[in-house]
Amino acid sequence: MSQVDLILASQSPRRRELLEQIGVRFAVDVADVPEVHQVDESPSDYVQRLALAKAKKISERRSDGIAVLGADTIGVCNGLILEKPTDLDDAKRMLKLMAGNCHQVISAVAVVCSGRQAVGVSETSVRFKETIDDCLIEKYWQTGEPQDKSGSYAIQGLGAVFVESIQGSYSNVVGLPIEVVTPILAQFDVPIWSA
Numbered sequence: 268m269s270q271v272d273l274i275l276a277s278q279s280p281r282r283r284e285l286l287e288q289i290g291v292r293f294a295v296d297v298a299d300v301p302e303v304h305q306v307d308e309s310p311s312d313y314v315q316r317l318a319l320a321k322a323k324k325i326s327e328r329r330s331d332g333i334a335v336l337g338a339d340t341i342g343v344c345n346g347l348i349l350e351k352p353t354d355l356d357d358a359k360r361m362l363k364l365m366a367g368n369c370h371q372v373i374s375a376v377a378v379v380c381s382g383r384q385a386v387g388v389s390e391t392s393v394r395f396k397e398t399i400d401d402c403l404i405e406k407y408w409q410t411g412e413p414q415d416k417s418g419s420y421a422i423q424g425l426g427a428v429f430v431e432s433i434q435g436s437y438s439n440v441v442g443l444p445i446e447v448v449t450p451i452l453a454q455f456d457v458p459i460w461s462a
């Protein structure tokens with residue numbers, strides 16, 4: 268019997284840690300999918316399309332019949348989609364937009380297996396503190412933490428200092444909403460720690 272019940276189509280160490288946390292036996296096979304938002308596509312539709320594309324890309328090139336999970340996370344603030352920063356100025360733009368404001372973090376999770384697929388979405392509201400000055404953003408940038416995070420911060424890391432409150436799922440902000448993942452895994456008979 269295989270020791271692997273799921274393939275995680277993601278390069279994200281956070282997604283690996285969250286899957287480990289709930290006791291899934293998985294292997295990683297990274298999907299490189301271009302992340303380009305289409306005009307008139309809602310943020311929710313956008314993350315669902317990307318999560319599904321990542322899962323499908325890996326599923327199509329495997330023949331072992333193991334379920335494949337893809338995910339995607341973005342921020343949305345004042346109607347603007349916040350992805351990974353391209354440079355320091357981009358990170359400044361995002362963090363200043365979010366300061367003193369609420370933004371939404373939206374993650375989608377998709378599982379694909381033998382022609383079947385399921386997709387789920389989670390949305391968390393995050394409120395940031397009033398002010399984040401340029402000097403602090405520059406120091407934060409130097410730590411290397413914001414570069415690979417949508418919205419240019421990590422709630423699970425140093426970026427926690429920017430956060431005043433959250434409403435909704437914490438694991439969703441980190442990149443893999445456990446409350447969405449577990450029922451989808453159950454649909455595909457992928458065991459977690461309780462199984």
Ligand SMILES: Cc1cn([C@H]2C[C@H](O)[C@@H](COP(=O)(O)OP(=O)(O)OP(=O)(O)O)O2)c(=O)[nH]c1=O
Nearest residue numbers: 277278279339340416417420421422440441442
């Ligand atoms: C808002 C926020 C995002 N993130 C991360 C989660 C995701 O890894 C990343 C968003 O980029 P994604 O494109 O969703 O994921 P990824 O490029 O890291 O991995 P892959 O596409 O291979 O699955 O931002 C945090 O770790 N903490 C946070 O607080």
